[in-house]
Amino acid sequence: MSAMAWWLLIFVGLYWSYCIFWGIKGALWARTASDYFVAGRQVSMWVFMLAATATSFSGWTFVGHPGLIYVDGLQYAYASFYAITIPFTGMVFLKRQWMIGKRWGYVTPGEMFSDYFRSESIRMLILVVALIFAVPYLGIQLRASGFLFNVLTDGALGVEVGMWLLSAVVLFYVASGGLRAVAYVDAMQCVLLMIGISAIGVIALYYAGGWVDFTRGIAAVAEWDLLNQGAGHRSGSLTPAGHSGYVAVPGVIQWVPGAGAAAGGVWTGMMNLTYMFALMGIMASPAFTMWAFSNTNPRPFAPQQTWMSSFGIGFILFVFTAIQAQAGHILGANTDLAKDVFDPQYEETLGQYRDLFETRQDAVLQRGLIATQNPDLSFEEVDRRIEAGLQALRDGEDPEAAGWVDLVRDGGGDGALVPQLLGMLQATAPWLAALLAVCALAAMQSTGAAYMSTTSGMFTRDLLKRYLMPNVTHKVQVFAGRLLVTALVIAALMVATFTTDALVLLGGLAVAVGTQMWVPLAAICFFPWITRAGAVLGLAVGVIAVLMTENIGINVVSGFGIEVPWGRWPWTIHAAGWGIILNIGVAVAVSAVTQNREEYEHRMTFHNFLREHAALPESKRHLIPIGWIIVVAWFFFGSGPGMVIGNWLFGHPNDPTTWWVFGMPSIWVWQLIFWVLGVAMMWFCCYKLEMSTVPEKEIEILFDEDAGVDRGATARS
Template identity: 60%
Template sequence: MDPKIMWLFIFVALYWSYCIFWGIKGALSSRTASDYFIAGRSISLWVFVLAATATSFSGWTFMGHPGLIYRDGLQYAYASFYAITIPFTGVLFLKRQWMIGKRFGYVTPGEMFADYFKSDTLRILVVLVALIFSIPYLGVQLRASGFLFNVLTDGMLGVEVGMWLLSAVVLIYVASGGLRAVAYVDTMQAILLALGIVIIGIIAMYYIGGFTELNKGIAALSQFDDKRTPDGYSSYIAVPGVIQFISDGTKSIGGMWTGIMILTYMFALMGIQSAPAFTMWAFSNNSPKPFAPQQVWASSFIIGFILMVFTAIQGIGGHFLGANLAFMNAHPELVNNVLGPIFNNQDIMQQSSKEGALVPALIHLMAGSAPWLVGLLSVCALAAMQSTGSAYMSTAGGMLTRDLLKRYLMPNATHAQQKFWGRIGVVVIVLAALVVATTATDALVLLGGLAVAYGFQMFPALIAICFWPFLTRAGVVIGLVAGLIAVTMTESIGMSLFAWLGIDPLWGRWPLTIHSAGWGILFNLTLAIGVSALTQDSKELEHRMTFHRFLREHASLPESKKGLVPIAWIITLAWFFFGIGPGAVIGNWIFGNPNDPSSWLFGIPSIWAWQLLFWALGVAMMWFLAYKMEMSTVPSREIQALQEDIGDIRLDVERPS
């Protein structure tokens, strides 16, 4: 047997053994429904820190992100700031959701929103968002795992066969052990994800020949590139402006990643922690103590640094390793053609685009000299792809059971019945994801992108329950529906729907280079505020104030820090504007003329230096918000639980103040 394949099977067997161990352990310790669905609210500090990090950064981070940097250049590398913007959502909402969940005994976000707004409609919408998010997002991860093993076994394992086989183990441990098993497996997956990205970055740098050769290559690539921004800069090392007033973002000049596109794309990725699944992660903790270290240090600092450096090297370095045939022909002296044989393999390239095959090809480079490393990196990739999927499988199964089955069909369901149907829900979700991944291969990535934009549409509902009692039930429901529709109508799936109906919508995907998440939240929040202004009701407001009085008593800043609130607003808005928004265009040239490599102040393109600077400033911002502004610290007053299980009480019972 090929040593590479032998080591691949050895490491996969070890990894699967670890997963199944925690599945069994989780099943044995899940005595109640709360134990199964939210780990009995007992996830420990470091388990949450690692598990939430693994859930936030999926196989897309490992497999897809470097490929898009290869395709679109460092203008797309601004997407690496999701290492900060994803946990920024957690800074805003996780602590307050944990407090509300602890106080009132919620298990699912549907229970929380339905009780707060006195609305079963919102309960159903939350479950719908969770399913729309989970199924295509999980499908993307599962198909990517099948493709990876297809490449690394030299086609011995077909994509669909590998996808179904690799899904079996994740299904077993998630269905059997619930969220507790997911959390403990995710701790290992977080370590493997980070380790794998670093090692692959080092491999790419080794074959490039070091930093000096990388810099020479980038300089030559920027001169060779004939795709120029409106300012005449190479699209690989400059964003193409603040916004472009054209109907279809995919036809933008000099690349699609304008300042406003980057900002609204970050909105979409913020949907990962505003999606219903992360509410259940919040509920699963014994204390908010893990939130700040996860948000500031594990995610923003460690994962942020890895993405800004090692992922960027993988992506842009692909041009200097033989992936870019035209550049290799023009500058053979700057290219070490080690990837060429893989990209010339028609069987492989029929299954994926060049950018999708980049990371598997980099892993494959070690097949001859270190076959054991191929096995290890394969498991790192598999862990990355399963880390997010497992959490969404578990939480979506919980929501199906609690918010639909228990609420409407089996109100007196026992703990054993809830666990049984929760497991059935996991099976249904995985099978649905596999069917989508098998039958909708061309639309899969588009559906995955649609999922995170949908998740972001939960923002107004979270703002309402955590901060702003002004927003009413009617406002939030109408806003959420409008946001979901706007996202759909500005994505490729909407364009396909219009084409099927024979209608010309007069706009394309991402019009005005604004991501669908941006269009969705524009309609969502506008209608939520406008309808709320017209539907105020004193009795409903008093009910909502029950929650907000509790939050004000337990989560308000001490008087000594209230003067910092305007500073926090200024810091946050400035970072979003200049770091990942319209002001990011300054980064094109502030540290050197993109067209003159000799002027690059730090020996790298100005855009990369700007990104590293704002990564460091972003970590500082997150520390200020999470710790100094106490948005993710332990409340000074102990939270007394009023009810252990909201599923056992009626929604029309008034809450004590």
């Protein structure tokens, strides 16, 4: 076995030992259903801060996100604002859900919503949402882990084989220990995720020749895009304003039937904003309601949302992930040949050295990496190996030559970037490559584990206990939860094995469906006038709208002979955006005509309690309008239509000589500025507006099945 394989076995063994330890310990601790499904409501502050962060930012953040920036350019890097927008959803809803769950002893969101709306239909809808979210999302993580280990073992471990093997330990600790085991393993996974992304970014910057050569390389990529009319960019064209799509957003909105027809890339201001809506669906999903219920108190919410996620993960994404992506194009900028071409002081015009750039492009992008790993080779031999590898790819053969391949041009796609970066280390630092591979594995398993645990809890409580076995014991509930975890993992593995082409589409569908939970969450936390009919019909219509603006729904109706006049994401608005717009519209309209005095008074039982315990003190109420202004302004300019100003404010995107003092394109500077402003926004809302702080007034518990407390809680059905 190679040195890399030995190191991989050692680090994977250590990681799995930690997982198995917490699986066993959690199993010994879980005596009641509450212990197993919501960790006895005793998750500690630091464990929640780390675990909730790991659940929010999965293997997609580790592998897929830098890959998409690499393929689509810095216009997609605005998606890194999900480090702020995901916890923003938590800031709005988690504290109030925790308070309701604490008072009435809820274990699942289905119990909470069905009691609030006096509706069994919404309980079933939430189960559907949870299932749609869990299976494909888990499938993506498991398949990505199999793909990663397939690359790192040079194909010795097949993708499907690796996927099934790597899922075995996840299944063990989740099924054995429940949410408590998930929380403690997720805490370690969060640390590994942050270390891994940061380390790969530093390594990519090193191989790119340091900061100066790195920034020259960004200029060269954008100039190459201009020279070839966008041929180096996945969109295949420049933006409507004539800028390189790699360093500019292609406008506020484009009135096209499907985002695939957009000029200069799909990531317009409206696409970025509504894509943020989709990712905000992660903390609106039913799984995070159970995370909220699992806490002793809301004390961890504010630091997790402000510092751990918005500040910590945000810094990593806007700096190290962006470096990984851009270095993928410019590796080789530390060679003499590359410096000649990338030199910003080059006196010739673009037109005069276009031919030089074209003929030397492959060597520029790949020579440096091969020369670094093979210092004994001459430049001529390096060039020969590059050409041999590219020719093998063109012929559909396995390229035996060890060399960097520009994945955009040669078919690897966004998912192959990070494995390629890890592969660079196999010859020079196999132990580091193996450690970072385990970091990636931990990131991929963190989100899946949480959804496995919470979804099994929902089906056990909302289906088995509610309808099939109302008097079921705690022991049977825990046993049923373990069986359901196993069933979920098998279902996810089957989906990942047999629907590989649709898997990413299903994962995108999952988060967009999660966004549709905003309306029922807003109803129970803030707006008592939203009725049962409004919430149920709005949620149903929102889910249908998501399906019909994704390829899956369009293809289904097409199979019945119905051809819709739009494609995926019409008008460059994400499916989550279309879903939530129609969801809100239907919920408001239906609520207006279905008001019932008795039902309203019942819902006010919850809202009177929240107003008593969660309302902002009179001395701070003048801050509410300020908060609204800050939030709306940040979403508009930071992750919405106003982001187009960032294309040129700090230098023209077509002229690298005008770029900012550190050699960074204007769009990247704009993103960093609004990341800092976003952290400030979260601090203001979480702490000053007390959206995530501990309530001052003690909460009287009306129902607790574990403690045998039942004080005649009128809200319980």
